[in-house]
Amino acid sequence: MDVSVDCVVFGFDDQKLKLLLIEQKQPGGGASIKLQKALPGDLLMDDESLDEAARRVLSELTSLEGIYLKQFHAFGDPNRVRGLKDQEWLRSFRNNPERRVLTVGYYSLVKMEDFNPKAASFAGKAQWIDVYKIPALAFDHNEIVDEALKMLRHELVADNIGFELLPEKFTLSQLQRLHEIILDKKLDKRNFRKNILKNDRVKALNEKQKGVLHKPAQLFKFDRVE
Amino acid sequence: MDVSVDCVVFGFDDQKLKLLLIEQKQPGGGASIKLQKALPGDLLMDDESLDEAARRVLSELTSLEGIYLKQFHAFGDPNRVRGLKDQEWLRSFRNNPERRVLTVGYYSLVKMEDFNPKAASFAGKAQWIDVYKIPALAFDHNEIVDEALKMLRHELVADNIGFELLPEKFTLSQLQRLHEIILDKKLDKRNFRKNILKNDRVKALNEKQKGVLHKPAQLFKFDRVE
């Protein structure tokens, strides 16, 4: 059996929660097939752990290091790579396209400003897609995305990991908007701020927002070291 | 690469939290090797999903159906089956003992009364071991157990799954003792009861404990259907 990892990479652009998807590679030789979008992922290499593989996939795609990355579920349906389009594609790229593939899902939080797919070397291969407008993906990737979303929503409130999706310096309004969009519900401004600020690792900076046409907001950072 | 599932099966005997471990099979042919205890598990069969495999392992071992069972983590260290004793054992039982094995961990909650290892057909192969006295296990099974325990502790408070480890009819004192032992801390009786009883699915029965030499306790059941 083959084993792969797939990464569900979340990003946030101040308006929408997005997902990093890749366009499947077109096989060489003219015979064009129906391409689908897919999660970035790869087969495990011989001497690589699951975490290493996931980190490799991420860094090959984005050149980013030190990104938030967490295993969340293994997907092992024996038919998960047996879809028609999936088989067509696999026949072009795998020695054993029929072979069963188990995949381990990772979800990852990226500061979107840190990665511009257009600028990356394999230009255009990857793109940020609105999480609420995901098309039909290859394999069982839609299911994997759904699970990752559940996980994200859960960890967002349980562990306050929202800042992983924001720039180093952020305002509390940004963070609140992020929560509201991910959880799809309005939050009370004052209560939200109280809640965030009781976390000691959220530090106010001596710096304000600039170039906005209203009262500039205080900037904060999240202190990783305790 | 091979893929297996391993089941961390918890049980509770009113005093201790226990784990179902099996003694590794002795290879035939006299050449006795050092045997270790291990988690029940098996390689995936060709057309079997992960969940199905885990359920099969469990039902082959205990003949029980409808047991609480949940995937919790995949373990993929490339060297996780390369220990000396592990290799020795694998050489006796596997065609490709060197082959890398990824395993997916499941944790499972069993009513201990439902399964007596002594009585099962492969008598003596399995046994209940105190979770706080686990010996060195085969492969990375100690690590798997540790992760499962974390998961159990978390779900016990988050989802109140304690009754899965108790008989159909149980008393609140039993349930409290269970919580205290798993979480390793004393709980306040009154607050504990309030907390449990605000869950509508915990139903008082018209029945009391019998044969105890003190005030008999009210029995409760957990209503699975909503």
Place this chain on the structure above:
DNA sequence: TTGTGTTAGTGTAAAAATTACACTAAGTTC
């Protein structure tokens, strides 16, 4: 039958956490 041992079962007041809610402040642009 009475007393003893043992666990079951119950309520309340104090403290802490969560919720709901509305106005002033600080910038920008015209």
Place this chain on the structure above:
DNA sequence: GAACTTAGTGTAATTTTTACACTAACACAA
């Protein structure tokens, strides 16, 4: 300096959580 826009702040009411001690019901022994 007026208009616009978002930032930022406190308090009272409600809910949730905590701490805590005595009576009730049974078995057994005397």
